[in-house]
Amino acid sequence: xxTLLDKLWNAHEILxxxxxxxxxxxxxxxxxxxxxxxxxxxxxxxxxxxxxxxxIGVVDHYAPTRGSAATPAIARMIQTLExxxxxxxxxxxxxxxxxxxxxxxxxxxxxxxxxGLLINCGDSHTSTHxxxxxxxxxxxxxEVAHVLATQTIxxxxxxxxxxxxxxxxxxxxxxxDLALAWIAKLGTGGAQGHAVExxxxxxxxxSMEGRMTLCNLSIEGGARFGMIAPDETTFDYISGxxxxxxxxxxxxxxxxxxxxxxxxxxxxxxxxxxxxxEIAPIVTWGTSPEDALPVTASVPSPSDxxxxxxxxxxxxxxxxxxxxxxxxxxxxIDQVFIGSxxxxxxxxxxxAAAVLAGRRSKVPGLVSPxxxxxKSQAEAEGLDRIFTDAGLDWVGAGCSMCVAMNGDSVAxxxxxxxxxxxxxxxxxGRGARTHLMSPAMVAAAAxxxxxxxxxxxxEGRSAA
Amino acid sequence: xxxxxxxxxKAICLDIENVDTDQLIPARFMSTPRAEGxxxxxxxxxxxxxxxxxxxxxxxxKHPNASILIGRRNFGSGSSREAAVYALVDFGIRAxxxxxxxDIFASNSVNNGLLPALVSEEDATRLFALIDDxxxxxxxxxxxxxxxxxxxxxxxxxxxxxxxxxxxxxDDIDLTEHHRPAIAAYRARRAQxxxxxxxxxxxxx
Ligand code: SF4
Numbered sequence: 001x002x003t004l005l006d007k008l009w010n011a012h013e014i015l016x017x018x019x020x021x022x023x024x025x026x027x028x029x030x031x032x033x034x035x036x037x038x039x040x041x042x043x044x045x046x047x048x049x050x051x052x053x054x055x056i057g058v059v060d061h062y063a064p065t066r067g068s069a070a071t072p073a074i075a076r077m078i079q080t081l082e083x084x085x086x087x088x089x090x091x092x093x094x095x096x097x098x099x100x101x102x103x104x105x106x107x108x109x110x111x112x113x114x115x116g117l118l119i120n121c122g123d124s125h126t127s128t129h130x131x132x133x134x135x136x137x138x139x140x141x142x143e144v145a146h147v148l149a150t151q152t153i154x155x156x157x158x159x160x161x162x163x164x165x166x167x168x169x170x171x172x173x174x175x176x177d178l179a180l181a182w183i184a185k186l187g188t189g190g191a192q193g194h195a196v197e198x199x200x201x202x203x204x205x206x207s208m209e210g211r212m213t214l215c216n217l218s219i220e221g222g223a224r225f226g227m228i229a230p231d232e233t234t235f236d237y238i239s240g241x242x243x244x245x246x247x248x249x250x251x252x253x254x255x256x257x258x259x260x261x262x263x264x265x266x267x268x269x270x271x272x273x274x275x276x277x278e279i280a281p282i283v284t285w286g287t288s289p290e291d292a293l294p295v296t297a298s299v300p301s302p303s304d305x306x307x308x309x310x311x312x313x314x315x316x317x318x319x320x321x322x323x324x325x326x327x328x329x330x331x332x333i334d335q336v337f338i339g340s341x342x343x344x345x346x347x348x349x350x351x352a353a354a355v356l357a358g359r360r361s362k363v364p365g366l367v368s369p370x371x372x373x374x375k376s377q378a379e380a381e382g383l384d385r386i387f388t389d390a391g392l393d394w395v396g397a398g399c400s401m402c403v404a405m406n407g408d409s410v411a412x413x414x415x416x417x418x419x420x421x422x423x424x425x426x427x428x429g430r431g432a433r434t435h436l437m438s439p440a441m442v443a444a445a446a447x448x449x450x451x452x453x454x455x456x457x458x459e460g461r462s463a464a
Numbered sequence: 465x466x467x468x469x470x471x472x473x474k475a476i477c478l479d480i481e482n483v484d485t486d487q488l489i490p491a492r493f494m495s496t497p498r499a500e501g502x503x504x505x506x507x508x509x510x511x512x513x514x515x516x517x518x519x520x521x522x523x524x525x526k527h528p529n530a531s532i533l534i535g536r537r538n539f540g541s542g543s544s545r546e547a548a549v550y551a552l553v554d555f556g557i558r559a560x561x562x563x564x565x566x567d568i569f570a571s572n573s574v575n576n577g578l579l580p581a582l583v584s585e586e587d588a589t590r591l592f593a594l595i596d597d598x599x600x601x602x603x604x605x606x607x608x609x610x611x612x613x614x615x616x617x618x619x620x621x622x623x624x625x626x627x628x629x630x631x632x633x634x635d636d637i638d639l640t641e642h643h644r645p646a647i648a649a650y651r652a653r654r655a656q657x658x659x660x661x662x663x664x665x666x667x668x669x
Contacts, residue, residue: 014650015643019625023643025650027661037498037546045637053663062495073495117661124544124568140572141546142636150640152647156625158567188482189538189564222541224567245660253660288482312481403543405491412514424486424542426509 003262004229005160005195008135012118014152021154024135027117029055029147030103031090033062033077035122038144039084049088050151056112057085057092060102062406063398064095065368070407088148099242101371101397104128104216104341108208109371111241115230115257120147125341125421127218130227131211132234133260137224158225159269161194162262165202167276172455174351175210176343176419176438178202179217180282182274184292186221194270195225197262202276203228208237209347216342217421220289229261283328283451284423284436286316291423295441295453299326319425320433321413328451331435334414336365336392336446337428338439340402343419344370348439349378352419353386355443355457362449365392365442366408368400390446404429417445465577467633468606471558473531475602475613476523477595483507483535484542485569489551502547503554524555527599534591535562540569540580549576559604561611561620563588574626577633579606581620591618606630 002010012024029051031038042049049055062069062077069075078095085092093099099110104125107113115133119126122144129136139153147153163182183190196218198211206214211228218226235254238244245253262268280294293300299317301324302310317324322331338344338352349369367387369375375397378384384394401408402420404427410416412431419442420427423434435451444454493505511522518525533552539562540548549572552560559579570580581604583591594600594613602613606627611618628634640647654661 015646017625017639019628020623021625023640023647025647025654028663034494034545036495040498047637077495112663114661116658122544124542138544138568140544140549140568140575142572142575146636146640149637150647151651152640152643154636154640156623187538188541189566192538192564192567219542222538222567243663249660253658256658288484403491405494422484422486422542424484426490427486430490430509430514 001263001266003160003266003268004133004197004227004260007260008116008118009157011116012135021156024118024153024155026120026147026151026153027054028107028112028119029151030107030119030121031055031057031081031144032060032103032123033081035141035144036077036080037141038122038148041142041145042148045149047149049090049148052089054151055090055148057081057090058103058106059093059095059100061399061403063100063396064406065395065398065400065408074406098372101373102341102344102399105345105370105374108132108212109241109373111238111244114238114244114253115234115260120153124219125216127224127226128212128216128341130218130225131208131215133227133230133257135225135227138219158195159193161191161196161223161270161272162268163196163198164271164273165198165200165276166273167202168205169202169276169279172440172458173279173281174438174440175206175213177279177282178276179214180284180289180292180436181279182272183217183221183289184282185274186272188220188288188290189222191218191221191223194223195227196221196223198226198228204231207347208233209345212345213342220421230257281438281441281454283441285320285322285328287319287423287425289421289423289436291316293328295328295451297328299324299328301325321415329453330450332415332450333363333417333435333445335363335410335416336361336442337401337416337418337420338442339366339368339370339400340420341370342421343439344368344374346374346377348419349374349383352439352443353383354461355440355454356390356446357386359390359447361391361446363446365446366395366401367392368395369397371397392446401428403427410434417442417451465633465635467631468577469631470603470605471531472601472603473558474527474529474599475532475534475595476527476530476599477534477592477597478523479536479592481536482538482541485540485545485548485566486542488540488548489545494545494547498550501554502550503556506551506555523597529556530599531556531558532602532604533557533560534588534595535560536588537562537564537585539565541566544568546572546576549573549578553578561588561591574629577630579604579622579630581611581622583618583620587618
């Protein structure tokens, strides 16, 4: 009786050490500009990249979204990646490559991400790729150097946690709300040391885009791994992608992929069940993803909390510029951002556009598609016009305002409704105030100028 | 990297939960080459005002010689940026003591000789009470998994794998080199049984 985690782990284990760690084979290694420390370590050893064919580079964290790099330091980061890729013979999706985009968006889009693979990247949101039934996890620079040099990684097997979501999500409620709901329930450290497997009818009903959003946010609950057993939805998504197997090889692969699910009576170290019907559209009010509440709620009050919590809530509200007891829907925003590896796929853009169509945004904002391919597709569907007609800026693909490394940032004290994954202090720029929510909810906030329940705004429209 | 078994140093408290790696080092400093040193970036936006003037009462400003940091739950959550560990190490920190750590942060720490010592919530609170906003001599023994402060001793949790790495200052690449034949055999087996796992479109442009 094996869990999906057991199956994936066993399939990649080359050996175990007496200290309890496993040496695992890495099928795909994705690198970005932030990998410069790792390449420097490799160079210091005089080592080569063990498997250039399994190592793919992409420019995303520092990618300019309007014209050229904002500063010479940013241009240098991008150049360093391209130079390293050239020196070691790696494929690199540079700024001019039509395959460029955010690393966790382009992996699946290009068919590099497949069920049953072990995927590493020096980025914590690598858990995204687990949506395909892959063993995918983020690693630090020393580990990146190790993977580059050996195509393997040492890991201690995590514990297993199943999050079972029964029932169906209501209209206007999506994967982002589901993810924030479980993180609010278990806390940001709630899944530390665990690999999460998502299951249940509500998860099965999600598209690949939704599954990626859900697995992406696993790390915000503390889990380095998130995964979903592959099914027809997965196979349909993969079929025909550039790096995916095709013809008879695809059929063989599907045979194998169908074995990748937890056995019926497999035991998990922990089990959590959520009822999808109870989940409302969610927004965050604080500076940790666990600070999440249904949009119908009010800003929490320190006087309702224990002493330790009260201190934290007070400090958080001070940073966020919020008063206790205020209805969340009364919180006015200064700007919006639609983008990031969490919510910048085509389905996310459609969901935002469904709300914005024929409406104007009261605040300025940026819409940055997850990849150049998504950008073209959105333009072919006319979504870009909906955004620009609403008064928002339609810009290039990259991490952009999710991490504020490329020059796109939120000014100190400004409040941004954002589809990203981290509301940490200063994440979107020093002093920036971030409220996390789904693309549809960001669109709703744009239209009204304050946090808003999107559901009534969808009446008479088909929520994409 | 050289290993260590015991350390005696000044401990200080950082009484904040969820100190994520974006706080430990804000993203804008991460394009700096490591050779320039990351110590001054540590907790940059918490320790100084927006014009860069340090808050004199912030723990690491008040006690620049501290080498042990006592933290609260979920220390080092968030981004995988190893630069967060570089900032701590370059500042002179050798050990973080906290009731829980971000998983990736903890492994990055061990890879840089920084001990993530996991203690119970109660013991963390005890340490906070003992140290308060002062700095206090504290000793740490990795083998015994023991923290000693005055006549009190507090146990911590650390896996054997990580203890060995910290003690020996091991670089995993050296260790892995010994397993080259096993890796090659695995690769050959994988290529034979599941050939499609190697991408259809190998390295192009
Ligand atoms: S979009 Fe944000 S979270 Fe995703 S990879 Fe880029 S910086 Fe990281």
